[in-house]
Amino acid sequence: MSRSQEKKCPICGKPADEKLKPFCSKRCADVDLNRWLSGSYVIPARDDEPIADTGDDE
Numbered sequence: 001m002s003r004s005q006e007k008k009c010p011i012c013g014k015p016a017d018e019k020l021k022p023f024c025s026k027r028c029a030d031v032d033l034n035r036w037l038s039g040s041y042v043i044p045a046r047d048d049e050p051i052a053d054t055g056d057d058e
Contacts, residue, residue, distance in 0.1 A: 007021070007022055009022065009023050009024035009025075009028050010022055010023070010028075010032070011023065011024075011028035011031050011032055012024060012028055
């Protein structure tokens with residue numbers, strides 16, 4: 001992969017480390033994990049979506 005095609009760390013923008021992809025360091029990986037655990041990242045959902053039927057009706 002050429003220099004211009006190297007993946008960048010999503011936290012700081014530095015080139016990603018092979019061992020820690022997609023991050024450049026353990027610190028950036030920990031920052032990302034903290035963002036997930038603290039609720040900074042969320043998967044959007046709508047309140048009006050129907051609840052899936054699991055077939056567990058008694």
